[in-house]
Amino acid sequence: MVTIVDAPDGFSGKGFFATSFEHAIGLARKNSLWPLPFATSCCGIEFMATMGAHYDLARFGSERLSFSPRQSDLLMVMGTIAKKMTPILKEVYIQMAEPKWVLSVGACASSGGIFDTYSVLQGIDRIIPVDVYVPGCPPRPEQIISGILKIQDLVGNESLRRRNSQQYTDLLHTFNIE
Ligand code: SF4
Numbered sequence: 286m287v288t289i290v291d292a293p294d295g296f297s298g299k300g301f302f303a304t305s306f307e308h309a310i311g312l313a314r315k316n317s318l319w320p321l322p323f324a325t326s327c328c329g330i331e332f333m334a335t336m337g338a339h340y341d342l343a344r345f346g347s348e349r350l351s352f353s354p355r356q357s358d359l360l361m362v363m364g365t366i367a368k369k370m371t372p373i374l375k376e377v378y379i380q381m382a383e384p385k386w387v388l389s390v391g392a393c394a395s396s397g398g399i400f401d402t403y404s405v406l407q408g409i410d411r412i413i414p415v416d417v418y419v420p421g422c423p424p425r426p427e428q429i430i431s432g433i434l435k436i437q438d439l440v441g442n443e444s445l446r447r448r449n450s451q452q453y454t455d456l457l458h459t460f461n462i463e
Contacts, residue, residue: 307445314358314384315441316346318433321357321381323374325364328391328423332363335426345433354380359436360413365393366406378413379462383448386440388432389415392422414456 296303324332336342336350351357354377366374378387389409392398395418397407409415416439419432447453457463 308441310445311441311443315437318345318347318359318386318436318440319349319351319357320347320359320361320388321351321354321377323360323362323364323377325366325370326393328363328393331423331426332361332390332429335429340426340430342430342433345430345437347433354378355382357381358385360385360387361390362387362394362409363390365398365400366409367404368406369404371406371412374409375412375462384440384443386416386436387413388417388419388436390419390429390432391424392420395420398422413460413462 291297292303322329322332334340336348342348347359354360358381360378360381362374378385387409389395393400393405394409395415397405399422401407406412417432417435419428421428424432
């Protein structure tokens with residue numbers, strides 16, 4: 286049973302609300318994501334529509350795209366990833382500063398899609414950790430926005446200490462990332 290107690294003196298009343306440092310940081314981070322669009326094929330076109338005036342990703346604080354891994358915190362992989370490209374994708378992920386998140390957009394990025402062939406990576410989670418998957422071939426802009434909202438939920442609720450945890454280090458080690 287949860288017992289709600291009264292706020293201590295000085296922490297309630299008009300113009301006040303109490304929160305934690307972690308939640309304040311989470312709120313700032315989730316509403317100012319800087320995506321790096323790693324778009325290789327048709328799903329990338331859907332992303333362009335998502336950035337356009339009609340769907341307007343700017344409403345979610347993510348209009349500042351970055352093509353530099355050092356200045357981005359959300360890697361959006363959209364399209365078919367040929368095996369030849371996997372070292373590049375992995376390098377981009379490694380170069381991104383912590384904390385960082387990964388959104389896999391569409392069937393190709395998530396599972397190889399219709400390209401069940403020797404030359405295509407059968408899902409980017411074979412080389413880097415993925416936080417949210419967006420299904421579809423191609424997903425509509427609404428689905429991409431839904432994926433961003435799910436990422437925002439993760440970002441807003443993530444513990445500030447998660448990236449320093451042994452569990453996170455172990456996760457990276459499973460992908461041979463130091
Ligand atoms: S999932 Fe479909 S739309 Fe997206 S890149 Fe692959 S083939 Fe193209």
